[in-house]
Amino acid sequence: MxxxxxxxxxxxxxxxxxxxxxxxxxxxxxxxxxxxxxxxxxxxxxxxxxxxxxxxxxxxxxxxxxxxxxxxxxxxxxxxxxxxxxxxxxxxxxxxxxxxxxxxxxxxxxxxxxxxxxxxxxxxxxxxxxxxxxxxxxxxxxxxxxxxxxxxxxxxxxxxxxxxxxxxxxxxxxxxxxxxxxxxxxxxxxxxxxxxxxxxxxxxxxxxxxxxxxxxxxxxxxxxxxxxxxxxxxxxxxxxxxxxxxxxxxxxxxxxxxxGFLNVSGEKMSKSLGNFITIRDLLKNYSGETFRLFVLATHYRSPIDFSEVSLHQAEKNIAKIKNYLQTIDEKINEEFEKANVSDDIAKLEDLEENEVLEELISFDYYESSYDVLNEGVEEFFKSMDDDFSTPKAIAAIFSFIRQSNKDLNEDKIIIDDLLAIKHWFADISQILGINFFDDNDKTSGDEEGLLSIIADVRQKLRAEKQYDLSDEIRDKLVSLGIEVSD
Known part of the structure; x- marks a missing residue:
């Protein structure tokens, strides 16, 4: 880089x-x-x-x-x-x-x-x-x-x-x-x-x-x-x-x-001009994540012109990403409802202790079969490697969303790639410092969503009378300090 x-x-x-x-x-x-x-x-x-x-x-x-x-x-x-x-x-x-x-x-x-x-x-x-x-x-x-x-x-x-x-x-x-x-x-x-x-x-x-x-x-x-x-x-x-x-x-x-400098409506910020804005005053009307995306939409070395219009656009862009990820979640839930996971789950019996949970979420976007995702990932990291060009990285995110929405609506993205998309956006959230997931939607270190998936898998195992494997997953969860009640 x-x-x-x-x-x-x-x-x-x-x-x-x-x-x-x-x-x-x-x-x-x-x-x-x-x-x-x-x-x-x-x-x-x-x-x-x-x-x-x-x-x-x-x-x-x-x-x-x-x-x-x-x-x-x-x-x-x-x-x-x-x-x-x-x-x-x-x-x-x-x-x-x-x-x-x-x-x-x-x-x-x-x-x-x-x-x-x-x-x-x-x-x-x-x-x-x-x-x-x-x-x-x-x-x-x-x-x-x-x-x-x-x-x-x-x-x-x-x-x-x-x-x-x-x-x-x-x-x-x-x-x-x-x-x-x-x-x-x-x-x-x-x-x-x-x-x-x-x-x-x-x-x-x-x-x-x-x-x-x-x-x-x-x-x-x-x-x-x-x-x-x-x-x-x-x-x-x-x-x-x-x-x-x-x-x-x-x-x-x-x-x-x-x-670079931050200007307000084209003028240098100063108390004498009456355009001096403290962070506390800003946060009365806008969230911290909105201001973060507003800042990161401009390269760190370039001047920023602060305006209400730009902040509103940042709000809209965050909402677009969150809505997209909600759709991804819905598709993931649909796929888990209809998927026959028995063969894949059976393979978990051969894993070492504490590897079961890792296997369940090991959908690496670097190995995705979905070309649109691969292109988005490549452009995002290429931009960040180029002197931390967050504007180009953010543009890569929205380009990916636009291109993938059609495939999403036509159910052309398989479950592994849906999970890979979530994995990528979890990393994006960590890098940009903005949580693009709802508070009750957690993945890649955000526990609740992961636990929901695991709970669904265990229910399917129990329905198929695979109690030994279901109990093994439960025991491993308990060993991690997570209480499970059937």
Whole structure:
């Protein structure tokens, strides 16, 4: 599979530092307010990317930071008259709740900046020792001129940066130099959270938090770093400078991945324009799965134009898929009603313990005899392998539904292929993070539908007086903790 790298500006074959293992870091929120739909777009995208990588057989550790110390948090706390620590904890909790509502649940660990002060101080000291940072009366700064490749991710040269930064701190060697540590001693900072350091009481800069965290959990180099397009400069370029300078190793990451902007009715989302939408406000009118499909209908690198029309279309598309699968269920039930399964079931007597249930659901769509299904499966996974192209993958799903509906209506799809279709859609649901099955319809890990099928099979066995095999299936179910009562 191929991934587009922001650094190279082209698609590259996925090659991990360690075989079948991927270390993924995505910049998390600054918790001073509720998360907005732009955040939702980014985190749905990377949640889906992780889901697909795991489906492909990779072991993925997904790390995300929580910026719980920042000027925005402190200023909001002062405006609200509350403690900044309590404010940060409140909005961190609400952020996690919002992510759960969007079924963004693949992050393995959320790392708070304030829980990693030791690592932050250690990294700053090493940058000073290596000559990349210097101390002034206002704090510690990274000297950009010492890192010759600064700006390489954004493709900017150091001499061009002066026009992009306005800084009134005359104590710095250059306006481009950024803060690693901000001194906060004096009455004007009373009530603000501060920590002791070798350079005076204060708090860390924004960029150093992320590299200190990733170095602790991933080391000086790892596989994928993600975030929004707006973070490329200066944030991600500063991360590169810090970590490559302190470690002496490059590149910091193999692949830089960035999500495009989310606009509202063609305009950039902002509170001043009155088009700022939080995830919580969105979920008052639309489900989390509707927003997920809306997001995934656009490639993660492309801009999205948010609109009510697009959300309604996402709702309709989910309903189409669910209705299609309900029809598949009806056909499966019809086939089981009229099928003579005795010969196939008899073969189960030769299986080892705990293999009976697996055999009953082993309808692999990779081995289907139904050409329309094979073509749909191939196109879906081909699209996902092409830099996680969810729009093309979703188009493949609807193309398959259109082509197969005629065969479905004319009863031309055999029972094995009907079950294979359900198997495929169960995998699609897992990859996209959207449950396309009704709550009481479970398959491929969704237990109730499977148990219903098994119960029907057992009834047929009992009707044919094959009590030994019926009892064997019952005993195996009981061994799995499933109570069976005839």
């Amino acid at each position: 191929e991934i587009y790298s922001t650094m190279s500006r082209e698609k590259e074959e996925l090659n991990t530092l360690f075989e079948d293992k991927i270390k993924l870091f995505v910049c998390g929120p600054t918790v001073y307010d509720d998360a907005h739909i732009g955040h939702g777009r980014t985190y749905i995208s990377f949640d889906t990317i992780k889901r697909y990588l795991e489906f492909k057989g990779y072991s993925v550790f997904y790390l995300q930071n929580i910026t719980d110390i920042d000027d925005k948090i402190i200023n909001r706390a002062k405006e609200s008259g509350v403690d900044s620590k309590l404010l940060a904890k409140k909005f961190e909790k609400r952020f996690i709740e919002d992510m759960d509502a969007l079924n963004v649940k693949s992050v393995n660990y959320f790392a708070r900046a304030t829980d990693h002060m030791e690592e932050i101080l250690n990294q700053i000291q090493r940058l000073i020792d290596k000559g990349f940072a210097y101390l002034t009366e206002t704090g510690v700064y990274f000297e950009v001129a010492k890192f010759k490749d600064y700006g390489k991710l954004a493709n900017r040269k150091i001499e061009e940066l002066e026009t992009h930064r306005i800084d009134i701190d005359s104590s710095k060697k250059s306006p481009n130099d950024f803060a690693l540590w901000k001194n906060r001693e004096g009455s004007e900072y009373s009530g603000e959270p501060i920590w002791d350091s070798p350079w005076g009481k204060g708090r860390p800069g924004w960029h150093i938090e992320d590299t200190a965290i990733t170095e602790k959990y991933f080391g000086p180099q790892y596989d994928i770093h993600g975030g929004g397009l707006d973070l490329i400069f200066p944030h991600h370029d500063s991360e590169i400078a810090q970590m490559e300078a302190v470690s002496g190793r490059e590149p910091l990451v193999q692949y830089w991945m960035h999500t």
